[in-house]
Amino acid sequence: MKTAIRGRCLSYRDNPFTAPIKDCLRYEEDGLVVMEGGKITATGAAQELLPKLGETVPVTQYNDALICPGFIDCHVHYPQTEIIGAFGKQLIDWLNNYTFIAEQKFADKEYARAASEVFLKEILRAGTTTATVFCTVHPESVDAFFEQSAKINMRNIAGKVLMDRHAPAALTDTAQSGYDQTKRLIEKWHGNGRALYAVTPRFAPTSSEEQMEMTGAVWKEHPGTYLQSHISENKQEIEWAQELFPARKSYVDIYHHYGQLGPRAIYGHGVHFTDEDFRIFSETGTAIAHCPTSNLFLGSGLFKLEQSMTGSAPVRTGFATDLGGGTNFSQLVSMNEAYKIAQLSGFSLGAHKAFYLATRGAATALYLEDIIGSIEPGFEADLTVLDLKATPLLTYRLAYANSLEEQLFALMTLGDDRVAQATYIAGELVYSRNSETAGAFYDF
Numbered sequence: 001m002k003t004a005i006r007g008r009c010l011s012y013r014d015n016p017f018t019a020p021i022k023d024c025l026r027y028e029e030d031g032l033v034v035m036e037g038g039k040i041t042a043t044g045a046a047q048e049l050l051p052k053l054g055e056t057v058p059v060t061q062y063n064d065a066l067i068c069p070g071f072i073d074c075h076v077h078y079p080q081t082e083i084i085g086a087f088g089k090q091l092i093d094w095l096n097n098y099t100f101i102a103e104q105k106f107a108d109k110e111y112a113r114a115a116s117e118v119f120l121k122e123i124l125r126a127g128t129t130t131a132t133v134f135c136t137v138h139p140e141s142v143d144a145f146f147e148q149s150a151k152i153n154m155r156n157i158a159g160k161v162l163m164d165r166h167a168p169a170a171l172t173d174t175a176q177s178g179y180d181q182t183k184r185l186i187e188k189w190h191g192n193g194r195a196l197y198a199v200t201p202r203f204a205p206t207s208s209e210e211q212m213e214m215t216g217a218v219w220k221e222h223p224g225t226y227l228q229s230h231i232s233e234n235k236q237e238i239e240w241a242q243e244l245f246p247a248r249k250s251y252v253d254i255y256h257h258y259g260q261l262g263p264r265a266i267y268g269h270g271v272h273f274t275d276e277d278f279r280i281f282s283e284t285g286t287a288i289a290h291c292p293t294s295n296l297f298l299g300s301g302l303f304k305l306e307q308s309m310t311g312s313a314p315v316r317t318g319f320a321t322d323l324g325g326g327t328n329f330s331q332l333v334s335m336n337e338a339y340k341i342a343q344l345s346g347f348s349l350g351a352h353k354a355f356y357l358a359t360r361g362a363a364t365a366l367y368l369e370d371i372i373g374s375i376e377p378g379f380e381a382d383l384t385v386l387d388l389k390a391t392p393l394l395t396y397r398l399a400y401a402n403s404l405e406e407q408l409f410a411l412m413t414l415g416d417d418r419v420a421q422a423t424y425i426a427g428e429l430v431y432s433r434n435s436e437t438a439g440a441f442y443d444f
């Protein structure tokens with residue numbers, strides 16, 4: 001069925017880090033987005049499009065709101081939702097004390113199904129419409145996730161964690177079983193509806209050389225699939241990785257050696273990247289998921305966003321929450337914290353650039369910039385509607401904002417999931433904060 005939504009519309013056609021903002025911005029003060037068959041079929045000024053629309057097409061009007069492409073979270077762990085905000089030390093202790101305990105429960109498919117539902121509702125509540133997701137080592141955790149995701153027709157990317165050492169026995173596979181299970185899951189899920197599969201080695205320290213070999217092989221054997229992992233997050237982790245793979249020149253070189261870099265490979269963090277690391281990622285077309293709230297919460301360090309986006313070796317970069325290391329599902333909060341990280345690094349991240357990194361930039365990191373992340377005809381109709389009067393303080397502050405960029409900046413500084421008013425997946429309203437039952441999800 002053809003439907004439309006009307007209001008202020010914002011999206012990006014190009015990268016504002018490298019192109020003038022006037023060439024990037026697609027903004028309509030009174031815009032219309034027409035949707036049919038899961039896609040955006042037309043968009044532009046409401047005055048121009050409404051006369052051609054046909055009187056029977058329902059139009060939902062959003063006042064005091066901003067219609068944006070749905071946010072994209074490039075790196076997140078659904079099984080860690082239950083340990084968000086766990087007090088502790090840094091990465092390795094946090095993994096051992098919380099993560100590896102929680103993830104053991106996901107051998108139980110019903111447990112995994114319930115947790116997937118909580119996770120998906122939380123991301124929709126935050127206005128996120130696509131996520132790149134770590135499941136656990138258990139194939140059941142992947143089935144449960146994709147089955148729930150399919151119910152709401154979401155374009156999510158996910159995969160079974162591969163780990164054959166340095167983790168509790170209940171969380172390890174073997175090089176062979178990891179390979180076999182990954183292959184089976186790819187055949188079952190990659191391209192099944194909107195699902196996409198990511199081969200998911202947790203990080204080099206938890207995979208043997210044999211598993212690293214077979215991981216590179218299974219990814220190569222299935223063109224079009226993704227590969228996701230972690231890299232250079234924490235100083236202790238970097239030293240450990242280098243000790244475990246002494247023949248390799250650097251942490252990046254480990255993944256490079258085992259055939260795990262290239263288009264559709266996306267790595268969380270890269271906090272401590274050297275110029276050479278950026279160069280290899282840039283040349284191979286490998287992407288970085290920048291995880292601001294996680295990097296601050298786990299005390300990992302300050303990611304070099306300016307270098308990643310505008311240095312001599314630019315890398316496809318998108319924002320991510322990395323929850324449960326990250327502390328909020330809202331990409332508005334990621335923007336806010338990314339701004340502060342950049343400030344401490346001598347770079348002031350403007351609002352358009354921040355919104356880009358949570359939408360089209362993130363889609364570019366995932367090589368999906370031709371189908372999601374922008375409001376353009378032919379794109380998939382995944383949208384979020386942000387309420388510019390979500391809180392009394394936001395309402396008050398925005399009254400004093402003199403331009404779109406000032407408004408966006410206040411929104412990313414003050415906003416969180418309270419701002420996401422409605423979330424559309426493939427043209428369907430799946431979450432509406434203002435429905436009769438507050439926080440209602442449709443057809444879940």
Ligand code: GUN
Nearest residue numbers: 099202203230294322325
């Ligand atoms: N490195 C390896 N595993 C993890 C994880 O689950 N979270 C984070 N933040 N870093 C990791």
Ligand code: ZN
Nearest residue numbers: 075230268322
């Ligand atoms: Zn992570």
